[in-house]
Amino acid sequence: MSQLEAPSVDVLRQHCKALRMPTAVQIVGEALDTARREDWPLETFLQHLLAQELAGRRQRRIQRRTKESHLPIGKTLSTFDQKRLPLRVRRLLPQLCRGELIDRAENILIFGLPGTGKTHLAAALGYEWIDGDRTVLFTPTYHLVGRLLRAKRDLGLEHELRRLDRFQVVILDDIGYVQQSREEMEVLFTFLAERYERRSVVITSNLVFSEWSQIFKDPLTTAAAIDRVVHHSVIVEFGSDITSYRAEEATRRNRTKRDEGEVTGE
Ligand code: ADP
Ligand code: MG
Helix, strand or coil: CCCCCCCCHHHHHHHHHHCCCHHHHHHHHHHHHHHHHCCCCHHHHHHHHHHHHHHHHHHHHHHHHHHHHCCCCCCCHHHCCHHHCCHHHHHHHHHHHHCHHHHCCCEEEEECCCCCCHHHHHHHHHHHHHHCCCCEEEEEHHHHHHHHHHHHHCCCHHHHHHHHHCCCEEEEECCCCCCCCHHHHHHHHHHHHHHCCCCEEEEEECCCHHHCHHHHCCHHHHHHHHHHHHHCEEEEECCCCCCCHHHHHHHHHHHHHHHHHHHHCC
């Protein structure tokens, strides 16, 4: 003991701080009190302190990754009405949420008419994956395409693609909404080809495959793009029997307003 500093909570806090253990800094005093009061074995105390630090780290990591993901706020699984999903997809959902397919660099393609919940589902999965310690980026396709185009013009496309590589999953929301020019579709194609079999993409689209030539212009590139994204993928289709949630909401709101109007005699 002679070479050690006199034991004190302050010194412990300083050491925890130097070791970048912010949770431990906060709780070490209280943990010591509890340990003394309850007569904890030394192992129990140390284990408690380290476990709390690890839990704190996980929480901070998830917070940081959620922020970096740009996932739309509130579009989580808890706000998503799963009863609206086709039965096949509902059964598949727990498996998709677990995210093993991300570890296998597989893709998810979500098709359906506007307002059927494609974006919400993709985002909800994104939140689940972050919670499972994975990295996710959510981006409207036009946004990503713009970013890649700018990078290409500045001769930084490689660098930009490598930056995107940090994310195990990129959710491309609404593919098919943007590509006006050949250059735009080229960077999009490069991005997909680059991730093929290495990293996952989730794609939402109102366009079925036969309409993807609108995105990739020429038939060869279209076929090549479809081939790559489909190769290892799960396809989720919202059948045409799933009506627009937005439209239903609007009808419900109008009906409520009308009913209220009738009750109050307006
Ligand atoms: P899409 O991307 O297919 O056009 P969205 O995911 O944007 O549709 O859904 C439109 C709106 O309806 C959003 O506000 C979304 O949160 C909501 N919504 C759609 N499906 C569901 C659902 N199953 N449960 C709860 N809200 C939903
Ligand atoms: Mg959408």
